[in-house]
Amino acid sequence: MSVHHHLSDATLMSYAAGNLPESMTLVIAAHLSMCPACRNKLTVLEDIGGMKLEQAPAQAMAPDALDMVLAQLGPQEERPIRVSKPVAPSDIPQPLRSYLPERLSDIPWKTMAPGIKTFTLPGVRTQTGTLRLLKIAPGVTIPEHTHGGMELTLVLRGSFSDEIGRFTCGDIADLDEETNHQPIADTDEDCICLIATDAPLRFNKLMPRLVQYFTGM
Ligand SMILES: [Zn+2]
Incomplete structure (x- = not known):
């Protein structure tokens, strides 16, 4: 699967900070289960311990804010995937399976x-x-x-x-x-x-x- 359209940095940050309703969180988790690029970004975000995510208003962020942070950090190693992989031959993304x-x-x-x-x-x-x-x-x-x-x-x-x-x-x-x-x-x-x-x-x-x-x- 090749994914061309991703979550915005502001949305990933809100997700990492736990600021979103369950409905949004489920859609994001389903995308993450299908998208290594966003999983990697999320891992980096979670590693940036000094950032006070809860206090950062998502709307105030520049669209490329996370890319700028990543550029300063230099090349990132491939991180282990935390989202569990599909086990059954279901076409439902794993995070949604208990609802469908x-x-x-x-x-x-x-x-x-x-x-x-x-x-x-x-x-x-x-x-x-x-x-x-x-x-x-x-x-x-x-x-x-x-x-x-x-x-x-x-x-x-x-x-x-x-x-x-x-x-x-x-x-x-x-x-x-x-x-x-x-x-x-x-x-x-x-x-x-x-x-x-x-x-x-x-x-x-x-x-x-x-x-x-x-x-x-
Ligand atoms: Zn993505």
Whole structure:
């Protein structure tokens, strides 16, 4: 698996500091289980003992802050992987397995809109947001929207494209409230994503029927 879209440094720092709701933490842990690059960054972060992570407001950090710190530290050795590896031939990332059936094909989807199915992970603390899987049929677009806060989207199968780029299995879209996007499932395979939001989405155009479908998303 080759991962092209990663967690931001600010998000990794918030994760390391334990500042995020369980819903965000699960999506991040699932990405980490698929991404050696972010695992290494996290290990370095956890090793920087002198930094007071709890007091650092994530929004105030420069986007390349961690890269600058890493550059000062010089070349890093490959660190041992702490995230446990998948043991069963399941296509569900290990951190999510206690919340989902054995395989993605066993998920009891609910239809949300034409071409879009959803499954809400049970028993996860999301604060004001949501944590759900979406299954998007080929060629189907999620209406253009911005976010009231943070949105993390991890691709588990298939791919989508939006204004930012193309996201395939293992890629994570780490979006803030400024980002405006309109993802479309862009192959002939369903795109299955895990999405955590920390506030309701805001749709940009008045589309009463669609907004009705997406209410609560
Ligand atoms: Zn990554």
